Amino acid sequence: MNGPVRDQVRLTEIFLSLQGESTSVGLPTVFVRLTGCPLRCRYCDTAYAFHGGTVTAVSEVLSTVSDFSVTHVTVTGGEPLAQPGVMPLLTQLCDAGFAVSLETSGALDVAAVDPRVRKIVDIKTPGSGEVARNLWSNFEHLNAQDEIKFVICDRQDYDWARLKCDELNLWSRGREILFSPSAGELDPATLAHWMLEDRVPARLQLQLHKILWGDEPGR
Ligand code: SF4
Numbered sequence: 453m454n455g456p457v458r459d460q461v462r463l464t465e466i467f468l469s470l471q472g473e474s475t476s477v478g479l480p481t482v483f484v485r486l487t488g489c490p491l492r493c494r495y496c497d498t499a500y501a502f503h504g505g506t507v508t509a510v511s512e513v514l515s516t517v518s519d520f521s522v523t524h525v526t527v528t529g530g531e532p533l534a535q536p537g538v539m540p541l542l543t544q545l546c547d548a549g550f551a552v553s554l555e556t557s558g559a560l561d562v563a564a565v566d567p568r569v570r571k572i573v574d575i576k577t578p579g580s581g582e583v584a585r586n587l588w589s590n591f592e593h594l595n596a597q598d599e600i601k602f603v604i605c606d607r608q609d610y611d612w613a614r615l616k617c618d619e620l621n622l623w624s625r626g627r628e629i630l631f632s633p634s635a636g637e638l639d640p641a642t643l644a645h646w647m648l649e650d651r652v653p654a655r656l657q658l659q660l661h662k663i664l665w666g667d668e669p670g671r
Contacts, residue, residue, distance in 0.1 A: 461513065461537040462487040462505040464530065468520050472661030474572050474599055475628050476553065481524040482517050486538060489531040491557050494581040495603065495634045497667060501530040510541045514548060525550040533560035542566045559585035563593045571598040572630075577612055579605025579634065591620060599628040601657070605637050610646055617654070629654040635662055 464485045471481040485498070487505025517525055525545050532538045533556050545552045546568040553570040556562060559582070562571055573590060576582040580603060594600075600622060602613040613631065617623055631654045633643045644656050 458536050458540055459511075460507055460509050461535050461541055463508040463513065464501040464505045466513065466516050468522065469661055470664070471524065471526065472659045472664075473555075473601070473632070473657055474553065474570075474630065475655070476524060477657075477660050479524050480522045481526050482520045482522055484513060484517065484525065484527045484541070486527065486529045486532040486535055488534050489529055489557070490534055491531065491559055491576075491582045491585055493557075493576065493603075494579070495605065495637065497635070498530065510537060510544060513541060514544055517545065517550070518548070523551050524553070526553045526555060528555040531557050531560060533557075533562065533565075539564055539566070542569050557582075557585070558590060559587055561587060561593075562590050565593075567595055571595075572601055573598060574601050574603065575613070575616060577602055577605060577609040579603075579609040579637075588620075591622075594625075594627065596627070599630060601630040601632060602654075603632050603634050604643060605634040607646070609634075610643065614650070614652060623653055630657040631655070632657040632659065635659060 464487045466484050468482055471477050471479045485501055487501055489502055527542060542552060543566045546566050553572060554565060555572045558574040565571060576586050604610050604613060617629060622629055633640045640658055647656060
């Protein structure tokens with residue numbers, strides 16, 4: 453295909469599902485999964501998106517998304533911000549009237565993301581194996597609708613996450629903070645118990661799509 457690199461993305465898949473995470477959980481959502489990620493989180497469940505994919509025009513992605521006739525679109529990965537074409541993709545999805553969210557590792561700069569996009573930004577914990585990749589300056593570029601997600605692997609991660617929220621003053625900024633137990637590693641009920649015991653003002657996030665469909669790709 454022709455055209456500048458910013459008008460195209462390397463794409464793993466586009467599919468319709470229910471949003472499994474964030475405050476939009478349960479809503480019918482089209483997922484645009486871009487290929488590639490510079491991180492290697494120990495618990496990653498989308499390693500199939502690290503390689504391969506198909507170079508696809510942004511206009512073609514928009515057309516495919518439109519065919520599903522739903523309002524909500526999530527651009528995810530891999531790490532979508534690793535591709536320059538993600539910025540025009542996000543903007544054109546917003547221009548087309550979709551409610552757009554972006555799932556990102558928190559390791560790449562979010563400053564240039566269209567402000568209409570709701571960013572779901574991870575903070576990588578020690579248990580992820582990628583804690584050194586957190587780009588702390590990203591917190592200067594979050595808007596009121598953006599959400600912050602911790603995947604918690606164990607008690608050490610839980611204590612670390614609470615400390616980080618204190619240090620970064622995240623509780624008082626009025627944003628949604630999501631604590632998600634690492635699937636197969638931390639019992640959700642155990643995490644719920646800790647959060648209640650400590651009166652943590654975060655939201656316990658279970659991955660609805662995994663409850664419904666397990667690890668099936670494209671769900
Ligand atoms: S940032 Fe996401 S896609 Fe990349 S390795 Fe970590 S969990 Fe997997």
